[in-house]
Amino acid sequence: MSRYQFLQSATLKSGVTVKNRVVLPPMTECMALANGEVSRDELRYAAIHAGGVGMFITPVAYINARGKGFEGQLSVDNDRFIPGLNKLATTIQQRGSKAILQIFSAGRMSSSAILRGQKTVSASAVAAPRPGMETPEELTNAEIEQTITDFGEATRRAIQAGFDGVEIHGANTYLIQQFFSPHSNRRTDKWGGSVEKRMTFPLRVVEAVQAAVKTYADRPFVVGYRFSPEEIEEPGIRMADTLQLVAKLDTLGLDYLHVSMGNVWRPSINDKSDKTPLIDQLQDVVKDTPLISVGNVKTPVDAERVMEAGIDFVAIGRESIREPHWVEKVEAGAEDSIRYTLPLADLDELGIASPYFDFLAGMDAGGAHIGFEPALATTEKGNAQDLVFRK
Numbered sequence: 471m472s473r474y475q476f477l478q479s480a481t482l483k484s485g486v487t488v489k490n491r492v493v494l495p496p497m498t499e500c501m502a503l504a505n506g507e508v509s510r511d512e513l514r515y516a517a518i519h520a521g522g523v524g525m526f527i528t529p530v531a532y533i534n535a536r537g538k539g540f541e542g543q544l545s546v547d548n549d550r551f552i553p554g555l556n557k558l559a560t561t562i563q564q565r566g567s568k569a570i571l572q573i574f575s576a577g578r579m580s581s582s583a584i585l586r587g588q589k590t591v592s593a594s595a596v597a598a599p600r601p602g603m604e605t606p607e608e609l610t611n612a613e614i615e616q617t618i619t620d621f622g623e624a625t626r627r628a629i630q631a632g633f634d635g636v637e638i639h640g641a642n643t644y645l646i647q648q649f650f651s652p653h654s655n656r657r658t659d660k661w662g663g664s665v666e667k668r669m670t671f672p673l674r675v676v677e678a679v680q681a682a683v684k685t686y687a688d689r690p691f692v693v694g695y696r697f698s699p700e701e702i703e704e705p706g707i708r709m710a711d712t713l714q715l716v717a718k719l720d721t722l723g724l725d726y727l728h729v730s731m732g733n734v735w736r737p738s739i740n741d742k743s744d745k746t747p748l749i750d751q752l753q754d755v756v757k758d759t760p761l762i763s764v765g766n767v768k769t770p771v772d773a774e775r776v777m778e779a780g781i782d783f784v785a786i787g788r789e790s791i792r793e794p795h796w797v798e799k800v801e802a803g804a805e806d807s808i809r810y811t812l813p814l815a816d817l818d819e820l821g822i823a824s825p826y827f828d829f830l831a832g833m834d835a836g837g838a839h840i841g842f843e844p845a846l847a848t849t850e851k852g853n854a855q856d857l858v859f860r861k
Contacts, residue, residue, distance in 0.1 A: 474773070474800065478490065493784065494519060495527055495762075512529075512558060517561050519821065521567055522795060528570065529572070530572040530573065530639050532574065533623070535547060536580075537574065537576055538576060542825050563634070575644065589604070594656040625682035637695070641697045650669060650672055651701055655668050673718065679693055695728065697729065713755050720755070728761075729748075732766065749781065761783070
């Protein structure tokens, strides 16, 4: 096992030391209670899947009532959720993984049904270009300021709940990205227009989160930021925009930047003539902040290739669903026993309750954007009783 760099420990800027460089990234599970409380299913899943990885980043929690994005989602919008969140943090930490709470507002990527009759909100009153999406209300200046405050308050609750850190979810077309995108942000005030002005909201959120850490944390506390490098929308975020954003984020003392892509080595989805992997371009700009890269990493060889490229951390998403003991098996020299398919008979053993399974199974037809692409398919042997995952 000593030959693998991803098994080496690392100490982040905050002073938090993680036992290895393998990360369980945030994945939609839909297993929280209807009101956003942590459920027993959520705790059981965390107990099964934590322990091996250095960092366990939770499914995303919404920071205010109009930030909820889907049913079965965690909430961090009220102090009453702190006890349940403490149970989740403690469960993750019991075998040595660092517990990171991802926080967000869904913005326009929600619906009035999910918001129980309230309208969705965004930087501007522009609907997402997807079937059935509603036109959101444009946030007022006062509402924007309150949302920034809410990110700080969510961070306070994460600290008080015992988490080791938070990840600011600025990716996957949600509210923070909506402010950065020229598609969803058509404002002409201080929050929109030029790339620099569209960066204002993301940077203010980082500032609020870091201020909460300074005020409330009595221990080293991680702050990370997740982003998507490009959008397919027109107009939309292009790599040149993102390089300006990450260059600024790189100066803010963050513990890491988490690159959200379906494949670590993906080139541009907009400039087909440029075959350079986006991660290489990001590495050229990010000089002072560790990077987490995710996407289609399955085997130890895949993970080590990420390390050999000089990337600081490797996240294993889909593979962690079907093999919660991936790290332990690598450490024990039992790589041949790693599970690469998901038999239906193993669902209970893996802690995959019916809402999570239904979500995974429905993704094949639904096309929702959550950062990974599961699909129902037969295995190479034609066994239709296995749930496997495409690239």
